[in-house]
Amino acid sequence: MLKRRLAPWLYSTPLFIIIVAVILFPIAYTLYISFTNMNVYHWFEFETIGLENYKKALLMLDSGFLPAVLRTILWTAVNIVLQVIIAFFLALGLNSPGLKARTFYKTMLMFPWAMPAYVSILLWRMGMFNTEFGFLNKLLEMLGFSGINYLSNSTNAFISCVVVNLWQALPFMLIMMDSALQSIDKSYYESALLDGAGFWKRHLNLTLPAIRPIMAAPILMTTFLTFKQFDIVYLLTMQRGGVTGANINTVLTYVYDKAFITNNYGYSSAASILVFVLIIILSSLSRSTLKQEGV
Amino acid sequence: MSMSKGARTRARLTALNIFYIVLIIITLIPVYYALTIALSSGGDILSSKLTLLPKNMTLDNFKTVLLEKPFFTWLKNSAILSVSTVALALLTGVPCAYSFSRFRFKGRKFVLYILLLLNAFPAILSMFAIYRMLNLVGLINTYAGLVVVYTGGMAVFAMWNMKAYFDTIPIEIEEAAKIDGANDLQLVTRIVLPLARPTIIVTAVMTLIYVWNEYVFAIQFLPGAERYTLAAGLYSLQATEYTRNWPLFAAASILVSIPVLIIFYLIQNHMASGLTAGSVKG
Numbered sequence: 001m002l003k004r005r006l007a008p009w010l011y012s013t014p015l016f017i018i019i020v021a022v023i024l025f026p027i028a029y030t031l032y033i034s035f036t037n038m039n040v041y042h043w044f045e046f047e048t049i050g051l052e053n054y055k056k057a058l059l060m061l062d063s064g065f066l067p068a069v070l071r072t073i074l075w076t077a078v079n080i081v082l083q084v085i086i087a088f089f090l091a092l093g094l095n096s097p098g099l100k101a102r103t104f105y106k107t108m109l110m111f112p113w114a115m116p117a118y119v120s121i122l123l124w125r126m127g128m129f130n131t132e133f134g135f136l137n138k139l140l141e142m143l144g145f146s147g148i149n150y151l152s153n154s155t156n157a158f159i160s161c162v163v164v165n166l167w168q169a170l171p172f173m174l175i176m177m178d179s180a181l182q183s184i185d186k187s188y189y190e191s192a193l194l195d196g197a198g199f200w201k202r203h204l205n206l207t208l209p210a211i212r213p214i215m216a217a218p219i220l221m222t223t224f225l226t227f228k229q230f231d232i233v234y235l236l237t238m239q240r241g242g243v244t245g246a247n248i249n250t251v252l253t254y255v256y257d258k259a260f261i262t263n264n265y266g267y268s269s270a271a272s273i274l275v276f277v278l279i280i281i282l283s284s285l286s287r288s289t290l291k292q293e294g295v
Numbered sequence: 296m297s298m299s300k301g302a303r304t305r306a307r308l309t310a311l312n313i314f315y316i317v318l319i320i321i322t323l324i325p326v327y328y329a330l331t332i333a334l335s336s337g338g339d340i341l342s343s344k345l346t347l348l349p350k351n352m353t354l355d356n357f358k359t360v361l362l363e364k365p366f367f368t369w370l371k372n373s374a375i376l377s378v379s380t381v382a383l384a385l386l387t388g389v390p391c392a393y394s395f396s397r398f399r400f401k402g403r404k405f406v407l408y409i410l411l412l413l414n415a416f417p418a419i420l421s422m423f424a425i426y427r428m429l430n431l432v433g434l435i436n437t438y439a440g441l442v443v444v445y446t447g448g449m450a451v452f453a454m455w456n457m458k459a460y461f462d463t464i465p466i467e468i469e470e471a472a473k474i475d476g477a478n479d480l481q482l483v484t485r486i487v488l489p490l491a492r493p494t495i496i497v498t499a500v501m502t503l504i505y506v507w508n509e510y511v512f513a514i515q516f517l518p519g520a521e522r523y524t525l526a527a528g529l530y531s532l533q534a535t536e537y538t539r540n541w542p543l544f545a546a547a548s549i550l551v552s553i554p555v556l557i558i559f560y561l562i563q564n565h566m567a568s569g570l571t572a573g574s575v576k577g
Binding site for chain 1: 304307308311312314315318319322323324325326328329332344345383386387388390391393394395397398400403410411412413415416417418419420421422423424425427428443444446447448450451454479504507508510511515526529530533534541544545548551552555556559560563
């Protein structure tokens with residue numbers, strides 16, 4: 001019987017060893033480093049400096065940490081709101097009765113999701129946003145306008161990053177919305193139509209309440225993915241040898257920048273721990289939301 | 296004069312069709328533009344005109360990427376890393392997922408919750424700690440080190456994803472085999488795995504694609520052009536010489552994407568369900 005009780009733990013040991021080694025232990029180690037002044041000059045001879053790094057991150061505005069947190073929240077909110085609204089109407093259109101090519105449209109619109117993310121981002125940077133031979137500026141010049149520098153200042157760069165993120169992330173949201181709409185019983189609409197309910201009334205009163213519980217999980221999942229988005233901001237504005245002058249750090253690019261570009265390991269680790277705490281708070285909030293939605 | 300109901304519906308459908316076709320064209324522009332650039336000779340991109348097809352169509356850029364750049368070395372490195380990661384993730388993930396699906400034991404719920412919490416933690420946040428740790432144990436610059444890091448990155452996803460699927464397989468099938476005297480290993484290999492093929496495939500493919508597309512860790516942990524994966528190689532090239540040779544970069548991008556595109560469309564029906572399965576159930 002003891003053998004039976006130990007069996008699941010025994011079977012799980014190999015995976016747990018890996019999880020402890022490359023997830024759990026590094027988190028603990030990051031916590032430890034966050035209390036030290038470890039940097040490129042103090043690689044071995046570092047000292048514990050208490051909460052100094054945390055003070056710097058939280059109390060000094062010019063450290064850039066709090067602005068990065070606020071920017072990440074703004075980035076997440078803008079992207080999710082746009083994605084949900086756009087995906088909802090696109091899916092609604094796809095579900096119009098009589099639209100024969102619906103599967104074809106869906107397959108084609110899924111394309112950005114299928115492309116390797118970093119490849120598409122680099123193609124956007126080189127092919128679309130490039131000031132001299134990029135598609136967008138060539139198009140503007142053909143139409144008689146002068147070109148735009150898409151990545152050089154923070155506002156332009158932020159908008160460009162949102163565009164690329166929408167391009168990449170909309171397919172998933174669209175597929176989810178589409179399957180949510182598919183699951184609604186069509187007879188609901190027939191009685192609503194008989195009552196003479198118009199487009200907005202029908203969808204506000206019938207469609208939205210019906211897809212809410214189904215969409216809660218994918219929307220929350222996308223929210224976290226957007227919050228943790230690294231590649232777009234990094235590859236478009238701050239990669240080595242390609243810094244554009246825009247500063248639109250999100251929390252992840254901020255931590256990466258402090259660790260691997262400016263080599264301030266202790267400080268970067270403190271920022272990591274703060275972000276982790278933030279993520280834990282957000283995910284426990286989201287768990288209670290999901291429970292309320294009855295998922 | 297008002298249109299008949301049938302004519303109105305037809306007009307609405309035509310408008311919708313036009314809208315979706317235009318939307319698809321706009322969506323595909325970034326990739327289509329890269330394709331035309333990859334197929335054009337060097338001089339074409341300097342012209343300020345946009346053309347639907349390149350003026351002088353040529354496969355030279357693809358030839359250069361395949362023959363002159365260390366493309367095949369990188370392909371080999373990507374293959375080694377991704378296949379090893381998939382193997383390690385499945386070998387360690389299947390028994391764990393099976394345990395948490397079939398056994399009821401103290402601490403089960405707690406561990407599942409902790410795993411979800413850990414999965415919320417982006418690896419980039421502890422990347423420096425991992426780097427330093429691998430450095431201290433001498434695993435930096437080795438495939439083994441990176442394979443373990445990648446497996447850790449996909450471990451929780453793999454375990455949850457497979458567990459969710461195992462949960463849907465009726466336990467009665469196994470009980471019949473148990474009476475016949477099969478042990479746990481036989482149960483898993485002979486009964487569960489064949490039934491769970493869809494989830495094994497999705498988990499394996501997601502892991503494969505993750506490793507195939509990963510460049511941040513690859514560059515930091517396996518420096519040196521001869522050890523680059525395709526993703527790291529492509530990344531490093533666009534930051535250096537390909538900036539001045541955008542047609543070559545476009546050709547390389549397309550070559551790297553083709554296998555991923557094929558795999559994605561082969562398993563597209565499993566993608567959506569496979570991705571959300573683990574995130575929903577608590």
